[in-house]
Amino acid sequence: MAEHLPQTPSAPAASAPYRRSEQLTPPPAVPVSEVAQTTFEHVYEVDPRLMQQHVLQQVFPNWDTLRIMRSRADHLQWMHQHFASTVISGSEILAEVEAEAAPAGQPLR
Amino acid sequence: MTATAEPMGTTPLGNRPLEPARLDALVQALRTVLADDQILTNKTDRYNRARVPAPFPVHRWSERLPDLAVLPTSTEQVAQIVRIANEMRIPVVPRDGGTGLTDGAVPMRGGIVVDVKRMNQIHEIDLVNRTVTVGTGISMLKLNERLAQHGLFYPDDPASYPCSLVGGRIGTSGWSLIGSRYGHTRDLVLSFDHVLPTGDILHVGDGIGGKISKSSSGFQMKHLFMGHQGTLGIATKATLKLFPKPEAELSPFWAFDNYDDAYACTGALARAGVATFAGAVLFDEYKVAYLRRDDEAYIPQPGDVRALVCSVMYGYEDEVRAGGKRLFRIAKEHGARYLGDEISEGDWAARHDRYATPLHGRTKDGQVIPMSWHCEDAAVNYANVPAVSKAWHEIIARLRRKSDVFDDWGMFAYTSANTGVDYLTEIDVGIWEQRLDDAAWAAWVDAKREIAAVAIAHNASMSACHGSCREGEVDLLPEELGRGFDVMLDVKRALDPNNIMNPGKYLLDGAYDNACEGTSRG
Numbered sequence: 143m144a145e146h147l148p149q150t151p152s153a154p155a156a157s158a159p160y161r162r163s164e165q166l167t168p169p170p171a172v173p174v175s176e177v178a179q180t181t182f183e184h185v186y187e188v189d190p191r192l193m194q195q196h197v198l199q200q201v202f203p204n205w206d207t208l209r210i211m212r213s214r215a216d217h218l219q220w221m222h223q224h225f226a227s228t229v230i231s232g233s234e235i236l237a238e239v240e241a242e243a244a245p246a247g248q249p250l251r
Numbered sequence: 252m253t254a255t256a257e258p259m260g261t262t263p264l265g266n267r268p269l270e271p272a273r274l275d276a277l278v279q280a281l282r283t284v285l286a287d288d289q290i291l292t293n294k295t296d297r298y299n300r301a302r303v304p305a306p307f308p309v310h311r312w313s314e315r316l317p318d319l320a321v322l323p324t325s326t327e328q329v330a331q332i333v334r335i336a337n338e339m340r341i342p343v344v345p346r347d348g349g350t351g352l353t354d355g356a357v358p359m360r361g362g363i364v365v366d367v368k369r370m371n372q373i374h375e376i377d378l379v380n381r382t383v384t385v386g387t388g389i390s391m392l393k394l395n396e397r398l399a400q401h402g403l404f405y406p407d408d409p410a411s412y413p414c415s416l417v418g419g420r421i422g423t424s425g426w427s428l429i430g431s432r433y434g435h436t437r438d439l440v441l442s443f444d445h446v447l448p449t450g451d452i453l454h455v456g457d458g459i460g461g462k463i464s465k466s467s468s469g470f471q472m473k474h475l476f477m478g479h480q481g482t483l484g485i486a487t488k489a490t491l492k493l494f495p496k497p498e499a500e501l502s503p504f505w506a507f508d509n510y511d512d513a514y515a516c517t518g519a520l521a522r523a524g525v526a527t528f529a530g531a532v533l534f535d536e537y538k539v540a541y542l543r544r545d546d547e548a549y550i551p552q553p554g555d556v557r558a559l560v561c562s563v564m565y566g567y568e569d570e571v572r573a574g575g576k577r578l579f580r581i582a583k584e585h586g587a588r589y590l591g592d593e594i595s596e597g598d599w600a601a602r603h604d605r606y607a608t609p610l611h612g613r614t615k616d617g618q619v620i621p622m623s624w625h626c627e628d629a630a631v632n633y634a635n636v637p638a639v640s641k642a643w644h645e646i647i648a649r650l651r652r653k654s655d656v657f658d659d660w661g662m663f664a665y666t667s668a669n670t671g672v673d674y675l676t677e678i679d680v681g682i683w684e685q686r687l688d689d690a691a692w693a694a695w696v697d698a699k700r701e702i703a704a705v706a707i708a709h710n711a712s713m714s715a716c717h718g719s720c721r722e723g724e725v726d727l728l729p730e731e732l733g734r735g736f737d738v739m740l741d742v743k744r745a746l747d748p749n750n751i752m753n754p755g756k757y758l759l760d761g762a763y764d765n766a767c768e769g770t771s772r773g
């Protein structure tokens with residue numbers, strides 16, 4: 143199934159000066175599950191130990207990793223606009239439902 | 252034009268390339284109808300038009316090449332090409348986007364691939380009657396870009412939305428992600444021009460066709476000429492029903508700590524009768540486990556997330572908000588946990604384009620392997636979804652115990668209608684194509700047959716969505732359709748006396764006396 147990333151990852155802007163060594167040094171990987179780790183915010187990778195036999199992990203410069211993630215975000219944004227003029231946020235609807243369910247005078251959770 | 256004088260119904264069924272002299276004669280005949288750049292004989296053009304997304308026995312790929320491809324630009328050209336093919340007894344395979352998942356556009360006996368992509372014009376936008384008339388080579392995405400300028404929308408939305416085309420949607424009688432609100436391809440296509448296997452042109456629709464959505468005049472032929480996988484001819488120009496472009500979209504995703512509650516919730520959402528309801532989807536434990544490996548949204552989810560439900564609504568903002576509140580209340584009553592706006596909105600937007608799937612799986616010891624995606628689908632009544640799901644996972648588990656070539660990527664069940672009567676139920680399976688050989692392929696075909704048999708045993712149809720043309724499921728078609736299968740054979744023989752239209756599909760070769768012949772066409 144597809145990965146997706148609604149939010150644009152936060153990282154240096156495309157206009158920042160290009161330094162090769164910097165580009166090949168991603169933020170330190172933090173394990174997030176038994177099979178995955180994260181580097182930039184919202185960027186997940188397969189645990190490198192699982193990519194040693196049949197498919198080897200490739201080195202991506204940071205700009206390319208971020209470009210892929212940003213393109214994905216653009217693509218999703220485009221899809222929303224293509225299908226409807228507005229996206230209604232579920233959390234707003236949930237808040238309304240919870241407010242109606244809460245006994246009068248009780249604060250919202 | 253060179254025409255052979257073989258008697259009707261005796262098209263030999265070989266799959267070897269045409270002999271050079273016949274190929275030359277065919278090209279000469281086609282040149283009387285088409286310009287040179289509309290006749291493609293080189294390898295790249297032919298190889299590209301043999302490709303399909305679902306894995307097939309790649310080690311036997313060269314058996315499924317066309318002798319040439321053509322790019323007609325009008326119904327009349329298509330009709331003339333088909334007439335030539337019929338006279339020369341050369342197979343014709345209609346092809347649109349080539350995204351079909353049941354090998355419908357794959358040439359089984361060589362011949363001519365009729366690629367309709369140049370027939371992608373918008374012929375008329377009728378703002379008064381709310382219809383559009385298009386060439387069948389247009390994609391829904393491109394069409395909707397134009398329609399948006401008028402605030403209009405053609406809501407046929409498969410998960411191959413950017414690259415499947417209107418003609419392929421007709422050829423497969425496609426299923427739409429938002430079909431519970433707007434209907435599926437068969438409901439959205441009003442009528443179309445269609446070239447029969449003899450080259451005659453027929454206008455298909457309800458009664459007189461055109462822009463009529465309901466007629467009681469004569470046989471209802473529209474359904475017959477949809478979903479035939481190109482075996483009854485080629486749709487060239489279609490008139491489609493239009494809707495206002497939705498003002499608002501809402502697509503909540505909810506997490507559950509067990510499958511049973513998620514299943515009950517999905518049923519309740521679908522049965523609620525909310526007018527803007529466009530679909531509800533249930534993702535099972537296996538799907539959640541699969542998403543936890545590779546999907547950014549689900550990797551960080553807590554361990555007690557074991558099943559997911561998504562619902563989607565489209566319409567005017569006020570009605571979507573009102574309907575949304577009702578659906579949120581139902582979800583809450585079933586113990587749902589809202590997954591947040593970011594996942595809900597992002598995951599839904601990603602569903603219109605499942606070509607973005609990460610094409611890799613895992614060996615049993617967890618190593619990443621390159622895999623292609625395959626899915627088996629059925630139309631299952633709500634009450635039977637859990638039993639079918641359980642049986643299907645057992646089949647894939649047996650397969651996986653035998654070999655790392657197969658990986659269970661989980662299942663989903665997706666409403667087909669706005670009442671919750673039946674669900675497109677799909678199991679996704681990763682296949683390590685580089686390791687496919689005859690033995691692995693045979694094991695896969697056996698598993699497919701078992702999967703289809705489970706569906707039929709539960710009064711389900713073997714396919715809600717993709718068609719049931721491939722080895723493994725097609726064997727059970729006579730069982731599913733009963734006497735209806737004999738009617739299929741009769742119709743095929745009557746409309747395609749020489750079996751030139753996409754031969755080798757749907758067991759329709761059985762309509763002809765020489766069904767078992769394997770001789771060359773050369």
Ligand SMILES: Cc1cc2nc3c(=O)[nH]c(=O)nc-3n(C[C@H](O)[C@H](O)[C@H](O)COP(=O)(O)OP(=O)(O)OC[C@H]3O[C@@H](n4cnc5c(N)ncnc54)[C@H](O)[C@@H]3O)c2cc1C
Pocket residue numbers: 304344345346347348349350351352354355356367387408409410411414415416417418419420421422423424425426427428479480481482484485486487604605606716717753
């Ligand atoms: C990632 C992905 C997601 C998908 N999701 C969905 C989904 O949600 N819903 C769904 O229904 N399908 C889905 N599919 C399957 C596929 O996209 C559909 O079956 C689609 O309708 C095929 O359209 P196409 O233009 O690619 O047709 P093709 O693959 O070119 O052809 C499909 C069949 O129709 C015949 N055909 C082609 N053109 C014509 C014509 N002009 N006249 C008559 N017959 C013709 C062909 O011979 C073939 O048998 C998906 C496929 C992929 C790869």
